[in-house]
Amino acid sequence: MVPRAKAVRHCLPRRSPDSLEGKTDGYDVLLRDGGIAHVRPLRTDDRQALHELVDRSSERSAYLRFFTGGRSTARSYMDRVTSDKYNGHALLAPRSVAVIGAGRDERAVGHKVLRNLIDAGFEGPIHPVNPNATEVAELTCHATVPDGVDLAVVAVPARHVLQVARDCANAGVAGDVSGMPPPRWATRWI
Incomplete structure (x- = not known):
């Protein structure tokens, strides 16, 4: 069980000792029930677990969960965001x-x-x-x-x-x- 925080006003970044300047290994975020979750960037080794999640989802669930056209496009999306070439979260800092x-x-x-x-x-x-x-x-x-x-x-x-x-x-x-x-x-x- 994750200990509850008394007050967290924003996301708190965790920096790994060998991280590049300005990069983090994720954020601790306050959940609605008072718990804390650690959210980190996706990695290449997450791909298999994400594919399994998509495979267990219905077409409708994949569409709603991953904002895609269903399971096949959700799998393509997972491949793209766990790729070594993926350079950041497009929703937060798009280049185009x-x-x-x-x-x-x-x-x-x-x-x-x-x-x-x-x-x-x-x-x-x-x-x-x-x-x-x-x-x-x-x-x-x-x-x-x-x-x-x-x-x-x-x-x-x-x-x-x-x-x-x-x-x-x-x-x-x-x-x-x-x-x-x-x-x-x-x-x-x-």
Whole structure:
């Protein structure tokens, strides 16, 4: 049993003695029940256990748990994030971003995400993806997901999300954030 902490205000990094500057061997995090868990980066030797977890999951569970198109794309994702070539967590520090579903309508979610990335000064390449546009927010638009993107922000109707997740996996996208456009009545708060 892990001892309970009286008060933890944030994640506490653990540094291994031989770690590189700025790198940690994980973080202690406070759980909702008061326990503490140690969260560390994935390693190559985690691959087999992750494959076994995916194999025991239903297609739906794999989709929800790993944000993928099911067991086969979850296994591909596990291979990628436990690879020696994997260089970090794409959701937290992406070097490049694709906004899938970015369009010319300034009120649409995809356009707002794209505009926010540009306005916030994101320093890496930003790739709007929309097969029906050649340019969005003065950036050249891609018809399909480009290869080698770190993070894909998915802003397409729900019926297209699964195919987009598969396209992202095939293009080698390191991570994706999927969101559905809000109902029309909610757009006044965005």
